[in-house]
Each structure stands twice: as structure tokens, then as C-alpha cells.
Amino acid sequence: MVSEFLKDKLLNIYHRLYGRYGPQHWWPGDGAFEVIMGAILTQSASWANVEAALANLKARGLLDPAALRAIAQEELAHLIRPSVYFNVKARKVKAFVQHLGEQYDDDLEALLGKDAQPLRQELLSIFGIGEETADDILLYAANKPIFVIDAYTRRILDRLGLAPAQNGYSAYQLLLMEGLPHDVRLFNEYHALLDRHGxxxxxxxxxxxGECCLLDMCPAGARLSLQG
DNA sequence: ATCCTGAGTC
DNA sequence: GACTCTGGAT
Incomplete structure (x- = not known):
């Protein structure tokens, strides 16, 4: 149960971040498949590295499920080398395109058109897709109103004194999804803004x-500021 | 709790 | 040279 006070606070934070940083243009019009590849490759890797890996794939026409099934895993690993943990990630990409081919005959829209919760469960069953990556796909590829939680989100909420009682992924997600209107555009922009801020x-x-737009509502910031 | 493991920043 | 990065599997 989220109080009206907290709901107002969450919206206030959003508006301040948007005023500070403006729209973030996360995953705009790259196509759902490229978004999913980016979501896998960006696990514990900086976006600049992921862009290099995606460029390698794109240059060889490999942003395509059938093409990715055809290439050897070792060669794929070499191409996505900039994205860190390239051997595991090559296996993760293979697992996803394998699933898409076997279960949907590469009809990505058929997969993404499923209801959010069954789709989330299905994505979680695929090797390499955990909660955050599944929610990235739900929000940024399937346009479902799901709030993505990541290390930045947790850190910022924690410092603001808004950490939920439990500290698992779902507790943070529940807090934000009960505290905000279920709007795809809002969730898309809010998560991107939290990352930019982080x-x-x-x-x-x-x-x-000293340059934080949330400083006056942040207990951690008050402490850190006093420390100089 | 450890493994995976490149590129940029300080 | 140490640290961080839009985590997940074991």
C-alpha cells in the first residue's frame, strides 16, 4: 500500500529529473529485435561498449534471428567482444534466437503480443534473461507498462530514503508501480532519467x-553536503 | 559468494 | 592501477 504522499513524491521526482535532463530517447525506433539484443548485451556493460558490439552485428547483417542461429557461437562471441563477458553473452543471444525460432518461427510480434505476465514468465525461462532484462524487453520492445529496476534505481531510491521494506527486485518494482500511473511513456522516460541521473x-x-535537482528532499545528500 | 572479462575514466 | 558499467548463472 503506497501513500498519496509517496505518490506525489515519485511524480515530483520525475518532473524534476525531466526538467533537469529532458527526454532521454531510450531505444527509439531501433526495432524490437535490436532492442532485445541491446538489453542482453548491456548487462553489466556500459552503453558505449554495447553500441560497438551492435554495430559489428549490424554491419554483417546479424541483427536477425535466423542469421544469428546460423553463425558459430565462437564467431558471435568475437563480434560482440566489446560488450564484456562476450562468451556468456554469445550463449545468451543464441538461447534467445533459438527460443524465438522453435516456439514462434521467428515471429517476434507473436511473442511480444502476449499478455505481460505470461510473457515475463516465458522470458525468464530463457537462459540469460533475468528480471531486469525481461522487464527491459517488456517495456522497451513490447511496450508494456512495466517499471524496470536496476542498480541506479535502487541506489537513488535508497539515498532518497525511499527504499522499500524488503530489498529484492520485486519490492522496488511494486513500490514504483503502485505509486505511479501505469503509462508506458512515463515508465520508459522515468527509468531512463533515473539512469542518466545515476x-x-x-x-x-x-x-x-551540489548540482543535484533532488538535494532538498534527499537525506543522504544532506549528510554528504555537510561533509563537504 | 564467485565467475564472466572490454573499454573508458580517474 | 583501481573503478565502474543499463546482470545473470552457478
């Missing part, structure tokens, strides 16, 4: 509290 201002070490 990278640029609310950094893991030495956060730049």
Missing part, C-alpha cells in the same frame, strides 16, 4: 550533490 550526478562514489 551516471551523471547520483554517482556510486562521490555523488555530485
Amino acid at each position: 551516471v551523471e550526478t547520483c554517482r556510486k562514489r562521490e555523488p555530485l550533490c
